[in-house]
Amino acid sequence: MLGSYVTGTLPRPKELIETTRAYDRKRVSKEEFERAFIEATIKIIEAQTSAGVSYITDGMLKWQDLLRPFTEKLEGVKIGALARWFNNNTFYRKPIVIGEILRKKGITVEMANMECLPRNVPWKAVLPAPYTLTKLSENSFYKGETELLFRYAEILREEIKNLAENDFKYVQLSDPALVYNPFKDPVSKDTLVDVNNALETAVKGVTVRVCLQTFFGDFTQILPEALDFPVGDFGIDLYETSLEKLKEYTFDKGVALGLIDARSSLLEDEKELATVAKELIESIYPSKTYDVFICPNCDLEFLPWERAKEKIRVIAKVAKNLQNEWS
């Protein structure tokens, strides 16, 4: 199949930004603030449906960062200081693990605006991958990183199951920490074994399709080991991954090609993207059997909403054009 979807938090539209700023300064009521989120969520869903993406998300407008719902709602975790979000001019709050991590109720489901999601397009949810959650946490409780990794993996399994029970059909595990590697240190084999096992724990008995979305780094540095990870699809940031190196591998799982640069406001050329996608698909799927999603390389939240909206149209269009060409 050839589809498209977004890969994480979408930007808050202008009106919502204004309301949240006013709310922060105690100038609007809680009701007004909540209403602004719902209105913006409806707008963002509408943009995805009208573009024609294959799976739909609620845009995660309330997520202050990828980890925040977990940082705030898991027992045993407290909220820490601001830290830089990889190599971006944005910041997240560090989760500090101070006790046994417990999940008392569904976190992602509670955050999702399910009442706004349409019934005629399958739903997608986004969660932090166990490795990224672990690497970005400050661990003051578990004996080592591996123990924390597996505890997070168990928590995420409960989350994924809960999402499946609530009709979500696709779950993305965002794993920037696995590939973000500014000093180009080789990724250790032991790490990859741990990640594999943690993912095994996270998806055990899970019925939805799961994608491991990597971004801010070169996907090929975790190859070929990653190809055995127990997930259905791999998300690849094509603005950080060497295209030539990627073509040296063959895939029997799906890929989400991060062909749109969410960290650049320049609108991509659809024809060029189609050409790049075609060349890649032909190289990595010699069997000609493929599952491909055209998507942004990372969360579109780095852009102002209007520009992000145009980029959503581009991903859907590229996917449709390729589908028409090949069907």
Place this chain on the structure above:
Amino acid sequence: MNKLFPTQEIGSLAKPAWRIKGYRGESLSKEEIAEAVNWGKRLGIENLEALVKILKKNERTPIDRRSLLQWSAKFVIRFFEAAGLDVVFDGEQWRSEMYEHVIRNVEGFEFLGYVKSFDYRYFNKAACVDKPKYVKSFYVEEFIFTKENAKKMAKVPFTGPYTLVDWTFNEYYERKAGGKIKDFKQRKTVARREFIFDLIKEVIRPEISRLIDAGAKWIQIDEPAATTNPSTEEMELFVDAFNETVRGFNCTFSLHNCYSNYKILAKYASQLRNCSQLALEFANRDSRQAGIGETRIGYKELKFFEDYGFRGKYGLGVVDVHTDFVEPAELIRDRILNAVSIVDDPSRICASTDCGLRTRTWEISFAKLKNMVLGSELARKESS
């Protein structure tokens, strides 16, 4: 400056309500006008009646609004001098903000709107849509005013090219490289390099040149984004950008960077040419107990700079700009003396705030700066 531990602020000071609303042309409350009068008297500002006359107007002419920039700049210069600082500026009263001020005054940029910084904080981000073009100076007028009004040495804070580029979408150069380079990553890298060096050549150096012609003796390059991308390629780009910015000018240059990864910056600091001072934020990382040695946890990273061979001066952040806690003079003294014990040369330490004080009230800022001056004096006594 022969004096040991001279004192400086980094750049910005909060804009008073009368400056913000007055400049926008809004009417002011009695309290807001009284604030101007009270501070004016406290700072010994002359001819306050003329200011009050403008502030009381319901409608202000462009000349009135312009003069409010000058009034608030004058207030801040006196403010810094009254606190006893050795190096002063105007608290960036003429600038809307360190990024926007430059971008709005250069051609080739378009603001696209607000993007998230964190939580409910956002910043207005521009895109470079054409080759940057220098059309008018953006710091010179402000500098001349400061020079004419300051009794102390003036230092010009100057937003650096690496930060301007890092905080801007790069449409023009990415489009340009698009036709030539197939690999997306390589394309972005080439486009970024070209953007930064064009900006330096077309905009940054012409402005520095005009500042020097106008009499600027010390320009502080502000690069908060310096270690955002800690990879070797990016850090080398940052160093190259700084060196190209200052190349060949007869002027003192320094670098200010804060809330960053100093392990990374330290590695590259000694490669910065003509960088007489590194103004760094440390107080925010430090404990509040007096003492030298282990207590001074916030200053550990100063040693990295020494170990990697930086031999210029340090604008040592001894005042935390993110808290209303007024550092006692003894704490300031100990922070300075602790740094002296690491650097082993008192003449290389200048007492500084971590960053600009713009998020603090004038009352708090004044108390903090006065104590910084007092603490430096205490340290001087101990060192002489």
